[in-house]
Amino acid sequence: MAYEPRIVAFLCNWCSYMGANLAGTSRISYPPNIRIIRVMCSGRVDPIFVISAFEAGADGVLVCGCHPGDCHYVSGNLKAEKRIETTRKLVKLLGLGPERLRLEWISTSEGGKFAEVVTDFTQKLRKIGPSPLKSEANPKAKASLNVQEVIKKAIAETNVRYCLECGKCSGSCPISRLNEAYSPRRTVEKFLIGLENKVLPTADLWTCLTCFTCTERCPSDVKYPYFIRACRRVAPVDVKEELCAHRGIPMALSRIMTNPKIKQERMDWLPDGAEISEKGDLLYFVGCAPYLDVYFEDFNLGLIKIPQSVVKILDKVGIKPVILRNEKCCGHDLLWTGDFENFEKLAKVNAADFKETGAKKIVTACPEGYRTFKEDYPKFLENFDFEVLHISELLSELIDKGELKFDTKIARKVVYHDPCRLGRHMGVYEPPRKVLASLPGTELVEMERNRQNALCCGVSSWLSCNRYSKGVQIDRLREAKATGADLLVTACHKCQIHWKCVTSEKLPVDPGEVTMEMRDLSVLVAEALKLA
Amino acid sequence: MEAKQSVLIIGGGIAGIQASLDLASRGMKVYLVEKTPSIGGRMSQLDKTFPTMDCSMCILAPKMIECFRHPNITLLTYAEVQEVKGSAGNFRVKILKKPRFVDLEKCTGCGECAQHCPVEVPNEFDMGLGVRKAIYVPFPQAVPLKYTIDDENCVKCRLCQRMCKAGAINYDQPPETIDLNVGAIIVATGFELFDAQTRSEYGYGKYQNVLTSLEFERLLSASGPTGGHLLRLSDGRIPRRIAFIQCVGSRSLKGGVSYCSSACCVYATKEGVLIREHNPECEVYVFYNDLKVFGKGFQEFVNRAKNEWGVKYVRALPGEVVEDPKTGDLTIWYEDTTENVTKSMKADIVVLCPALVPRVTSKELAGILGLELDEFGFMKSRDPLFAPVDTNLPGIYICGYCQGPKDIPESVAQASGAAARAAEAIVAAGKEAH
Numbered sequence: 001m002a003y004e005p006r007i008v009a010f011l012c013n014w015c016s017y018m019g020a021n022l023a024g025t026s027r028i029s030y031p032p033n034i035r036i037i038r039v040m041c042s043g044r045v046d047p048i049f050v051i052s053a054f055e056a057g058a059d060g061v062l063v064c065g066c067h068p069g070d071c072h073y074v075s076g077n078l079k080a081e082k083r084i085e086t087t088r089k090l091v092k093l094l095g096l097g098p099e100r101l102r103l104e105w106i107s108t109s110e111g112g113k114f115a116e117v118v119t120d121f122t123q124k125l126r127k128i129g130p131s132p133l134k135s136e137a138n139p140k141a142k143a144s145l146n147v148q149e150v151i152k153k154a155i156a157e158t159n160v161r162y163c164l165e166c167g168k169c170s171g172s173c174p175i176s177r178l179n180e181a182y183s184p185r186r187t188v189e190k191f192l193i194g195l196e197n198k199v200l201p202t203a204d205l206w207t208c209l210t211c212f213t214c215t216e217r218c219p220s221d222v223k224y225p226y227f228i229r230a231c232r233r234v235a236p237v238d239v240k241e242e243l244c245a246h247r248g249i250p251m252a253l254s255r256i257m258t259n260p261k262i263k264q265e266r267m268d269w270l271p272d273g274a275e276i277s278e279k280g281d282l283l284y285f286v287g288c289a290p291y292l293d294v295y296f297e298d299f300n301l302g303l304i305k306i307p308q309s310v311v312k313i314l315d316k317v318g319i320k321p322v323i324l325r326n327e328k329c330c331g332h333d334l335l336w337t338g339d340f341e342n343f344e345k346l347a348k349v350n351a352a353d354f355k356e357t358g359a360k361k362i363v364t365a366c367p368e369g370y371r372t373f374k375e376d377y378p379k380f381l382e383n384f385d386f387e388v389l390h391i392s393e394l395l396s397e398l399i400d401k402g403e404l405k406f407d408t409k410i411a412r413k414v415v416y417h418d419p420c421r422l423g424r425h426m427g428v429y430e431p432p433r434k435v436l437a438s439l440p441g442t443e444l445v446e447m448e449r450n451r452q453n454a455l456c457c458g459v460s461s462w463l464s465c466n467r468y469s470k471g472v473q474i475d476r477l478r479e480a481k482a483t484g485a486d487l488l489v490t491a492c493h494k495c496q497i498h499w500k501c502v503t504s505e506k507l508p509v510d511p512g513e514v515t516m517e518m519r520d521l522s523v524l525v526a527e528a529l530k531l532a
Numbered sequence: 533m534e535a536k537q538s539v540l541i542i543g544g545g546i547a548g549i550q551a552s553l554d555l556a557s558r559g560m561k562v563y564l565v566e567k568t569p570s571i572g573g574r575m576s577q578l579d580k581t582f583p584t585m586d587c588s589m590c591i592l593a594p595k596m597i598e599c600f601r602h603p604n605i606t607l608l609t610y611a612e613v614q615e616v617k618g619s620a621g622n623f624r625v626k627i628l629k630k631p632r633f634v635d636l637e638k639c640t641g642c643g644e645c646a647q648h649c650p651v652e653v654p655n656e657f658d659m660g661l662g663v664r665k666a667i668y669v670p671f672p673q674a675v676p677l678k679y680t681i682d683d684e685n686c687v688k689c690r691l692c693q694r695m696c697k698a699g700a701i702n703y704d705q706p707p708e709t710i711d712l713n714v715g716a717i718i719v720a721t722g723f724e725l726f727d728a729q730t731r732s733e734y735g736y737g738k739y740q741n742v743l744t745s746l747e748f749e750r751l752l753s754a755s756g757p758t759g760g761h762l763l764r765l766s767d768g769r770i771p772r773r774i775a776f777i778q779c780v781g782s783r784s785l786k787g788g789v790s791y792c793s794s795a796c797c798v799y800a801t802k803e804g805v806l807i808r809e810h811n812p813e814c815e816v817y818v819f820y821n822d823l824k825v826f827g828k829g830f831q832e833f834v835n836r837a838k839n840e841w842g843v844k845y846v847r848a849l850p851g852e853v854v855e856d857p858k859t860g861d862l863t864i865w866y867e868d869t870t871e872n873v874t875k876s877m878k879a880d881i882v883v884l885c886p887a888l889v890p891r892v893t894s895k896e897l898a899g900i901l902g903l904e905l906d907e908f909g910f911m912k913s914r915d916p917l918f919a920p921v922d923t924n925l926p927g928i929y930i931c932g933y934c935q936g937p938k939d940i941p942e943s944v945a946q947a948s949g950a951a952a953r954a955a956e957a958i959v960a961a962g963k964e965a966h
Contacts, residue, residue: 162785164849166821167867167874171851172733176867176874183867183874217733217851219779221786448854453733 005059005125007034007118010049012042014072015107016064022111030115031122034062041065042103043076047087047295048247050101054091055256057134060100060125062117067105077105089294094256095263095326097128132261139255140237143341147234151196154230162220163188169214169224174456174475175207178468182207184214184224191231200235206243206463209472210336211456212424232338240337245465246295251337253291254329258345264326266290269304274311277320283359283386284310284321285373287366288329292493299500301518303493309526310365310391316529317403322357332368335376336461347380354386365391365522367422367492374426390422391522392432392491399438406528409441414524415485416444417476418454419492432491432521439528445483447476455479457495458502465498473502477514491521537561537962539954540625540712542613542897543720545573546940547932547947549595551718554951556604560958563712564599565627566609567893568656570674571596573722574933577657577746579753581940582802583833589673589755596675608710610680616717616901620927621961625712631705633681634667638700641669641677645692645701653685655757659747661765662757667692667701671755715961716927716954717901719911720947721894723933726781726788726887734777734884739855740766741862741881745776745799748883752806762810764880766860771814771880774807775864776800777850778820781887789887789908794937796885797825801834803883804843816843817877819850819866827939853882890934901928910936921950927961929953 011017017038023030039045042065050061063084065077084103092098104117155161169184170176176183182204190198199205210225218224232240241248256262269290270276276284286307293304314321331346354362364370367390374388398404414436422428429451436444449455458473459465477499480488490496496518503515519527526532539555541548544566552562564571575581576596578588599605608627615626649665657670664670666685669677681692681701693701728736728744736742741764743751754760764771778796781788797820804816823845825834837843850866862882867874890909898905904912904924911930914922921929931950932943 159785164783164821165869166779166849167847167869168849168851170867170874171848171865173851173874177865177876180873180875183872185867185869186872214851217731219784219786219788219849448857451732453852 003126003130005033005122005130006057007060007062007121007125008053008058009034009036009062009064010039010042010045011036012065012077013038013040015066015070016042016114018108019064019106019110019114022108023114026111028111028115030118033122034118041071041073041076042080043073043083045080045083046247047083047090048249048252050087051090051249051252051256054096054100054131054133055139055252057131059131059134060102060121062102062104062121064104064106064114064117067107070107086294086297090253090291093264093266093290093294094253095265096131096133099124099128100131132263133256133259135259139258139342141341142237145234147196147200150234151191151231154227155191158223158227158230159221160188160192160227163192163222164220165189166219168217168219169222172213172217174211174213174472175209175468178471179207184208188222188224188227196231200231201239203239203243203464205232205235206240209420209456209458209460211420211460213453213456216424216452229336229338232336233340235338243464244337245459245462248462249295250288250333250462251339254331254334254346255339255342257328258342258349260349262326266327267323267325269293269307271308271312275315275320276311276323278322279358280320280322281359282319282321282361282363283354283357284314284323285330285362285364285369286323286327287364287369289366289493292497296497299497299504301493301496301500303496305523305532306365306493306520309520309522309531312526312531313395313522313529316531317398321363322359324353324357328353330369330372332372333461335372337463344380347377351377351381351384359386361387361389363389363391363394365491365520367419367426368494371421371425390428390431390491392435393428395525396431396434399435404529406438406440408528408530410439410524410528411441412487413443413445413485414487414489415447415480415483417447417457417480417488417490417495418451419490419495420454420456420460422491423454424452435521435525436489439524445485447479447483449479457490457492457498459494459498470502473498474507474509474514477503477516478509481513481516486517488516488518489521489524490518493520496520537958538563538712538714539716539718539958540565540623540714541718541720543573543722543932543934544571544607544609545720545722545932546575546592547720547722547943548573548718549599550944550947551720551931551951551954552599552605553595553602554948555955556602558955560604560955562605563714564605564607565611565613566607567612568670569610569632569678569680570670570676571599571607571609572671572673572675575940576671576673577749579749579756580802580806582798583827583829585802585805593673596673600675607676609676611710613897613900614709620925620957621715621964623714623717623927625714625717627710627712629708629710631683631707632678633683633701633703633705634679635700635702635705636676636678638698639678640698641679642697643669643679644695644697645679648691648695650689650691651685651687653682658750658757659744661747661750715958716929718950718954719897719901719903719928719930719934720932720950721891721897721934723888724891726889728780728884728886730787731780733852734780734850734882735853735855736884739853739860739862741855741860742853743881743883745796745803745883745885748803748881752803752810762807762814764860769880770811773815773817773879774881774883775817775819775877775879776804776883776885778818778885779849780884783821784887789889791908791937792824793888794824795888795939797823798827798830798833798939800883800885801825801837801843805837805841808841808843817879818843818845819848819864820845821847821849827941888933888937894934901925903928910934921946921953927957
């Protein structure tokens with residue numbers, strides 16, 4: 001059978017849907033390839049609508065709204081224009097081809113234009129060919145698991161039975177302090193007495209930041225975040241989706257990347273003249289920076305400078321890193337939100353891709369990737385035996401060898417925030433500090449709570465972004481500000497996103513108490529090397 | 533005296549003292565070796581003892597003096613066991629007497645030297661809260677009451693030598709090796725505190741008002757750094773609320789020891805009562821996980837602390853202690869597990885009750901003696917049920933905290949037990965010889 005494109009169309013209630021209606025009542029014929037979804041305003045079309053349509057196998061997505069100036073909500077269509085622009089960039093990164101996403105202004109009287117647009121779009125999609133994501137399998141399908149058995153296994157593997165019920169976890173938990181209804185101790189207790197149904201379908205299961213503060217302090221070595229992670233695997237998906245920030249876009253993107261046919265176009269960020277290789281000893285895993293840079297472009301964080309800096313630094317010391325042109329997501333967020341199936345798929349694809357390059361070492365500038373490759377991949381895969389380094393470890397090695405010479409003075413008072421995944425998860429506390437201390441002119445100060453006791457940035461795996469996480473974020477920023485430092489350095493791009501997010505909103509405190517210039521460790525190092 | 537009739541006792545704390553007195557009073561010769569310049573051990577550092585609230589020094593000092601005066605006891609203070617050879621009935625022991633640089637025969641303990649010594653160093657007896665001089669007695673009731681020059685800190689100004697009317701100072705005193713021949717050995721080396729800095733969430737070592745229980749005991753004591761006035765060290769303010777945190781390192785499968793240190797719940801109660809005695813307006817909170825008060829009269833003691841003295845108990849192990857850098861006040865974060873609510877509490881002083889662990893040096897000593905240690909470094913009993921004071925080697929016995937967690941009454945009882953077993957061994961060896 002010849003390929004026939006399937007188009008999902010989001011039409012605004014007031015203009016475009018009426019336009020489509022007019023086309024119908026006027027008996028204008030157009031190809032039957034379109035499935036129309038009526039929305040109140042084109043501004044309602046969230047990027048996740050588009051991404052989900054593609055994930056489900058759509059060959060094209062059409063978004064139609066009122067002509068500029070005609071919006072029944074004044075400016076919804078202008079917002080739509082901006083959103084679709086961002087979404088188009090994501091679609092391009094995924095390698096689906098930006099032309100598969102189309103935005104048109106169609107008024108009530110433009111029945112003919114509607115038919116023309118559909119006809120034209122269908123013809124173009126016929127030419128482009130089917131979406132690589134077209135498949136019969138549902139990417140969200142989960143393995144059917146015996147809930148009781150999964151819980152039993154999780155209890156046994158994470159020392160939950162040793163819980164003394166002392167409450168040290170809740171006394172340590174940044175969320176419990178703000179949300180007194182939440183307590184790791186009581187959550188564990190419920191599972192132990194067979195009341196798992198009081199937790200599994202509730203927000204409690206998705207509240208844990210998995211920041212490891214409780215685990216660090218628990219006298220009984222109960223590995224609460226691992227326990228929660230295992231239980232998330234068997235929890236109802238709808239609760240999770242409701243609690244995912246950004247409507248679960250990061251997870252949708254990750255799931256899409258499990259598709260072997262996907263060919264991303266994600267290398268546009270590579271700085272001019274940067275030298276990378278196809279095969280070699282050291283592989284630099286870029287991670288989600290290109291996607292996050294697009295999705296959070298409004299924050300102007302310049303997240304893409306992170307991989308750019310890393311590559312420039314590596315080039316400077318004569319390392320031409322291997323970078324995968326079609327690099328997949330590491331799967332961190334999927335794993336911690338309980339989607340083990342898709343995580344494993346990504347892990348397998350990544351491991352095979354890594355092996356092919358002949359690399360021995362994997363370097364990341366992201367604590368999540370670092371943790372996932374160093375800690376999780378070896379547990380999920382056989383023979384995953386790469387040496388995994390965080391950029392701070394590599395930089396500190398290079399400084400030791402005298403290979404990095406800083407010629408620019410960074411005359412700043414710098415405070416370093418320990419990302420949970422780098423610090424408590426992996427115990428990397430000193431290398432980033434060593435790097436910062438060796439930058440000329442830098443004065444490194446510490447927050448009240450640092451290293452093992454560092455406060456989380458407030459959100460992990462895009463889960464449960466709510467007033468409690470905002471509270472944690474404000475708390476952390478205040479602590480950073482109170483040090484008197486003028487630059488907050490972290491080694492995780494997500495920390496920066498979360499803090500920028502909270503400070504862009506209306507704040508319950510004086511903005512002066514929490515607003516701080518932020519910088520990623522690698523970017524600051526590049527600045528000190530005059531590479532920025 | 534015949535070698536077979538003598539016993540070496542290592543450690544001059546309450547257990548070592550009790551064993552020495554028991555053996556000496558049945559006519560045996562005792563060599564009591566103590567590492568520090570004075571016998572007395574941990575008990576001498578305590579203000580009061582539970583559950584009777586006796587003044588600790590008042591009941592200990594007579595025993596210390598008795599040891600000193602007993603014709604059958606030779607005190608070898610500031611001395612360490614270097615080598616042990618032989619077997620039950622005939623141990624050949626080498627003891628290193630570290631130089632005190634003070635002639636024990638001549639020193640009258642008048643203290644003129646210390647008054648003029650210009651060097652001040654943290655006082656070990658006060659857990660570093662107070663200061664002592666480079667020439668010092670550890671505490672006023674020290675036995676023997678003889679001064680010692682701390683070679684590490686002495687600046688050799690010779691002021692003490694000039695001031696000493698007895699001419700007791702001798703900078704050239706060499707270390708002395710003593711060879712002994714004994715029939716049996718008793719080890720009573722006691723405990724030290726688990727390093728509370730390991731649990732960094734409580735801020736010990738970082739915040740001035742977070743203390744260990746032994747430091748706090750010194751703060752309460754009339755012979756302590758504040759002369760018994762209950763003050764906050766950071767600003768000299770009278771504390772209005774003091775919180776105790778139990779199980780800092782005890783009962784921990786990770787980052788500590790898995791056993792219960794056995795004395796903490798009761799001594800915290802005791803210290804709580806003492807606070808209320810000192811200042812009835814000061815509130816006392818004890819954060820605990822399980823109140824393990826199993827000794828005779830202990831539960832009644834806790835009940836009285838609650839009902840008569842108003843010591844408050846909260847069933848929770850706090851997660852974190854945070855200091856307000858401006859005031860030095862501390863905020864304790866915990867989940868009240870009886871109310872199921874995560875809360876915070878402000879306190880002026882936080883007292884940590886760290887795990888009690890065997891002496892670091894007990895490993896070395898065990899090597900010298902050939903004794904087996906358990907996983908925590910406690911001396912291993914031959915049989916935990918029927919031979920608790922016996923070791924893997926005949927003729928060597930153990931008592932007190934070095935054998936396992938216990939309190940003072942148990943240490944004393946065990947010391948008498950070890951003394952009896954040592955005497956038994958000596959009698960048996962004597963019979964064999966005939």
